[in-house]
Structures are given as C-alpha cells and as structure tokens.
Amino acid sequence: MNTIALDAKTISPAPTPPPVTTRWSACDQWPPETAQDSWPSPDTVSVDHLITENDDPVDNIFSEKQQRLLTNSLYASWTGPGQGRTFLTMANVGLFYALHSPPIVPDVLVSLDVQMPADVWKKAKRSYLVGEYGKPPELVIEIVSNQEGEEDGRKFQLYAQAKVPYYVIFDPINELEKGVLRVHQRRGNRYVELQDHYLSQVGLGVTLWEGRFEDKYETWLRFCDKAGHLLLTGAEQFQQERQAKELVLSRLTRERQDKERERQDKELAQFQRDQLAATLRSLGINPEELLKG
Numbered sequence: 001m002n003t004i005a006l007d008a009k010t011i012s013p014a015p016t017p018p019p020v021t022t023r024w025s026a027c028d029q030w031p032p033e034t035a036q037d038s039w040p041s042p043d044t045v046s047v048d049h050l051i052t053e054n055d056d057p058v059d060n061i062f063s064e065k066q067q068r069l070l071t072n073s074l075y076a077s078w079t080g081p082g083q084g085r086t087f088l089t090m091a092n093v094g095l096f097y098a099l100h101s102p103p104i105v106p107d108v109l110v111s112l113d114v115q116m117p118a119d120v121w122k123k124a125k126r127s128y129l130v131g132e133y134g135k136p137p138e139l140v141i142e143i144v145s146n147q148e149g150e151e152d153g154r155k156f157q158l159y160a161q162a163k164v165p166y167y168v169i170f171d172p173i174n175e176l177e178k179g180v181l182r183v184h185q186r187r188g189n190r191y192v193e194l195q196d197h198y199l200s201q202v203g204l205g206v207t208l209w210e211g212r213f214e215d216k217y218e219t220w221l222r223f224c225d226k227a228g229h230l231l232l233t234g235a236e237q238f239q240q241e242r243q244a245k246e247l248v249l250s251r252l253t254r255e256r257q258d259k260e261r262e263r264q265d266k267e268l269a270q271f272q273r274d275q276l277a278a279t280l281r282s283l284g285i286n287p288e289e290l291l292k293g
Contacts (some may be wrong), residue, residue: 062172063107066093066220069213069233070141071225077231080112080204087112088137094127097136097162103127104140104158110138110202112275122262136163137203141221144171151175160189165189168201168206170221181208181221198226217240 002011059067065096073090089110093105114133117125130136140159142151149155151169159167167184174180182201182205183190198205209230223231232240277287 009143056123058108059100060145062218063145063218065213065216066143066172067107070222070223072233072288073236074110075232076234076237078204078223085113086115088114088116095137095140095162096127096131097158101133102161103156106137106140106159107255108139108145109137110139110204111135112202130162136165139168139199139204140164140167141168141170143221144175146170147175152178156184160186161193162272165201168221172219180219190254204231213254 002088003242018095061257068091071091074089078087087110089108091108092105093109095103095109096103109128111128111133114135117132119125125132126187128137142155144151151171156167163186165186168188169176169182169184171178171182181197183194183197185194185199186192197207205224205226205228207221207224207228207230210219211217213220213233214235225231230236280290
C-alpha cells in the first residue's frame with residue numbers, strides 16, 4: 001500500500017454521537033432473507049428486462065471528480081484485503097440486489113473477493129448483479145449533492161435490504177445538516193453509525209482530506225489505511241516518486257559540491273604553502289630547515 005505526506009491536511013471528522021441502534025427499525029418488518037438469497041441461478045434466469053444503463057447525465061462536476069479520486073486511489077495503491085484476495089471498485093454503476101427490483105446506483109461501491117468479468121458487454125455483466133457475483137458489495141458510498149437523493153432516507157432501507165455491510169454518506173457542504181462524513185455498519189437489518197471510520201471487514205478507512213486533486217482544491221473524501229495514511233492516486237504516486245528522485249539528486253549534487261569545495265580548499269592551501277616556500281627561498285631561507293627547527 002502506497003502512502004504519501006501531501007502538502008495538505010487530513011481533517012479529523014467532527015465527533016459523532018454514540019451509535020444509534022434504532023435506525024430504520026422498519027427493516028425488521030421485511031422478510032429476514034431477501035435480496036441475493038432469492039436470486040435464481042444466473043444460468044436459469046433471463047436478465048434481458050433489466051435496465052443496466054440509460055445514458056442520463058446524473059452527476060455534478062464535484063461528484064464526478066470525487067468518484068474518480070476514490071476509485072483511482074484504490075486501483076493505484078491498494079492490493080486488496082490481503083492474502084491474494086481480489087476486489088472490484090465501481091462508480092455510478094447499478095447495484096441489482098433483487099431480480100425484479102430496480103437497481104440502486106451508489107456513487108462508489110467496493111466488493112471483495114470478486115473479479116472483473118471477462119466479457120463486460122454481456123447483459124448480466126454490465127452492472128453489479130448480486131446473483132452474478134454471489135454476494136453484495138462490502139461498501140457503498142453516497143455523495144450528497146442536494147436533498148433529493150434520499151441518501152439519508154430510502155437508501156438506508158434499500159442498502160440494508162441488499163445486505164451491504166458498510167454505508168458511507170459524504171455530504172461535502174452539509175446539505176442534510178447531519179455532518180459531512182457519516183459511516184454506518186449493518187447490524188441485523190439496521191445500520192448503526194460508527195465513531196471509528198476504519199472499516200475492519202474491508203481493511204480500509206475513510207477520512208476527510210483538504211487538498212488539491214487535479215485542478216480543484218477542496219475537502220475530499222479519501223481512502224486510508226488503519227494508521228490514517230492516504231491511499232495515493234496514480235498521479236500522486238508519480239509525484240511522490242519524482243519528489244524522491246529530486247531529493248536524491250539534490251543530495252548527490254550537494255555531496256559533489258562539498259567534495260569540489262574540499263578539493264579546491266586543499267589546492268588553495270597547497271598553493272599558499274608553495275608560494276610561502278618560494279618567498280622564503282628568495283630570501284635565502286630553506287623552508288625545510290624551518291620545519292625541522
């Protein structure tokens with residue numbers, strides 16, 4: 001995992017209240033086993049009726065950049081949860097958790113122990129179908145743009161029904177007035193808000209970071225390791241490597257300059273000694289005899 005100390009700062013989220021254990025208690029009224037458990041075998045069911053894309057522009061500029069920042073840093077810096085385990089991360093891709101229900105479209109999702117399909121053009125491979133992957137993603141992230149996205153309402157129910165373990169809400173301008181960053185974990189059929197923003201079942205943390213991404217200086221949501229070190233994008237890795245090379249070159253240059261100054265100082269001292277010896281000889285004095293005396 002690559003990390004970097006960037007010329008910006010990581011922001012500690014505001015203290016969150018103790019976990020709320022009554023979030024969406026209506027979930028208790030749902031059947032205890034839904035979503036992927038009721039999905040038929042992919043080989044025996046048609047998915048032709050599913051609308052996997054509609055080409056409608058749905059995101060603003062900030063959200064588009066934020067999505068790329070998150071997915072880019074994972075693919076550039078994260079090797080997965082360990083022991084050769086794989087992962088997928090996607091942005092703005094439909095999550096189909098039940099065969100005859102419309103998809104949820106998280107801004108970002110992360111799923112462990114799955115791989116990119118060989119043929120992403122097949123209908124069943126174009127989106128994240130729980131029945132195809134055999135499990136829901138471990139993490140979904142919603143970026144709040146307004147009060148119409150239902151990130152703090154209906155989506156709590158839908159993600160809980162889809163059995164997604166972690167649900168993160170990033171509200172950059174605190175549109176919902178409940179905090180900029182909130183992290184929730186599914187326990188039973190409810191989501192509980194966490195004070196610790198390290199997602200132990202995923203092996204990743206999330207944090208707020210104030211800095212420049214591409215051409216925009218903002219407060220961004222970033223992935224981090226357990227110690228809080230940011231996961232780098234490809235561009236940040238390149239920047240880090242370039243800075244490291246520049247530091248090495250600067251050190252080598254200083255060492256060469258120090259050696260050159262030392263050489264010049266020695267030559268100057270020898271020249272001065274030779275000049276003094278020549279002057280003494282012109283006066284009939286043997287400098288070697290003076291040294292012996």
